[in-house]
Amino acid sequence: MSTDALQSELLARIYAADTLDALEAVRLAALGKAGQITQLMKSLGGLQPEERLAVAPAYQALRETVSAALEARKADLGRAALTARLEAERIDMSLPPAPPLAGSVHPISQVMDELSEIFADLGFAVAEGPEIESDWHNFTALNIPPEHPARAMHDTFYATPAEGGERMVLRTHTSPVQIRTMMAEKPPIRIIAPGRVYRSDSDATHTPMFHQVEGLVIDRGIHLGHLKWTLETFVKAFFEVDDVTLRLRPSYFPFTEPGVEVDVGCSWENGTLKIGGTSSWMEILGAGMVHRRVLENCGLDPAEWQGFAFGCGIDRLAMLKYGMTDLRAFFDADLRWLKHFGFASLDVPTLSAGVGA
Numbered sequence: 001m002s003t004d005a006l007q008s009e010l011l012a013r014i015y016a017a018d019t020l021d022a023l024e025a026v027r028l029a030a031l032g033k034a035g036q037i038t039q040l041m042k043s044l045g046g047l048q049p050e051e052r053l054a055v056a057p058a059y060q061a062l063r064e065t066v067s068a069a070l071e072a073r074k075a076d077l078g079r080a081a082l083t084a085r086l087e088a089e090r091i092d093m094s095l096p097p098a099p100p101l102a103g104s105v106h107p108i109s110q111v112m113d114e115l116s117e118i119f120a121d122l123g124f125a126v127a128e129g130p131e132i133e134s135d136w137h138n139f140t141a142l143n144i145p146p147e148h149p150a151r152a153m154h155d156t157f158y159a160t161p162a163e164g165g166e167r168m169v170l171r172t173h174t175s176p177v178q179i180r181t182m183m184a185e186k187p188p189i190r191i192i193a194p195g196r197v198y199r200s201d202s203d204a205t206h207t208p209m210f211h212q213v214e215g216l217v218i219d220r221g222i223h224l225g226h227l228k229w230t231l232e233t234f235v236k237a238f239f240e241v242d243d244v245t246l247r248l249r250p251s252y253f254p255f256t257e258p259g260v261e262v263d264v265g266c267s268w269e270n271g272t273l274k275i276g277g278t279s280s281w282m283e284i285l286g287a288g289m290v291h292r293r294v295l296e297n298c299g300l301d302p303a304e305w306q307g308f309a310f311g312c313g314i315d316r317l318a319m320l321k322y323g324m325t326d327l328r329a330f331f332d333a334d335l336r337w338l339k340h341f342g343f344a345s346l347d348v349p350t351l352s353a354g355v356g357a
């Protein structure tokens, strides 16, 4: 067969191959050990020099043309195979999940979603920070220098520092997110930061890991009145009660001045606690005006910018709203508890529908 005829035949077979396996078979037939082109190349060795000069360029050209055609066809078939696979494995994320739905949303996640919804409506963004935090962000920048007695109040889990490295802690509160936000963004700032925090403490009302939500507002002319209104608005929306009275008691946090503890008016009815009225008081969070030294540590001028911050235990909020009695049950992963207290996964809290109703 002439090289031209062989080339036409091989090219035809290459274009006819419709799978990568079929193409590989053609490649072996042409260029494999016993392939037709390989045989031609081998035959050159037995020719006289003039004969060889006469046919070798045609054989070379044949080998190059066929190799290039194989490559091109291989790329085409590869693309086609990928397209077919993407088509076959396509998932329509907009379809509703097929019942029955096994899992449920944990009350903590539910309450975090409710908080985000309520504060988003007030113009707050959700901020985050790392749970393994630097000593500086967790303490020093918050006006709690080394050896400050307030450090002892926190029962901190310390990590062993790397050689010459910074000492890291498991964050003991969400307040370091205040620092990270003030350093990363320009005021005005309105954020909440829900998340996990850690303290070396464990009994019926304390677990070594629990959840807080931090709130931070920085703007010009911010005062305690703004804090009180914001907290009242939040508590009314969260507990879905209009008759809410808050009581601010002076307190001390190194990163606030002044600092307050906030109680919500409540009453006991047949052994259960109801939010509303003023016959009883329940402490729900710590708050205050951001200390000028904290502002300075974040590069903000306290003469221009003021702000308030609050920090609130999410687990406690969930217990109060949904009537759980033992904090430890939150983290036992008991399916019966999760079934009883969990939320349907498609029930996204919205203000218009009443959060968590």
Ligand code: PHE
Binding pocket: 172, 173, 174, 175, 253, 256, 259, 286, 287, 288, 309, 310, 311, 312
């Ligand atoms: N970080 C404080 C705590 O964990 C709570 C707090 C936050 C108090 C912000 C005042 C302002 O106890």
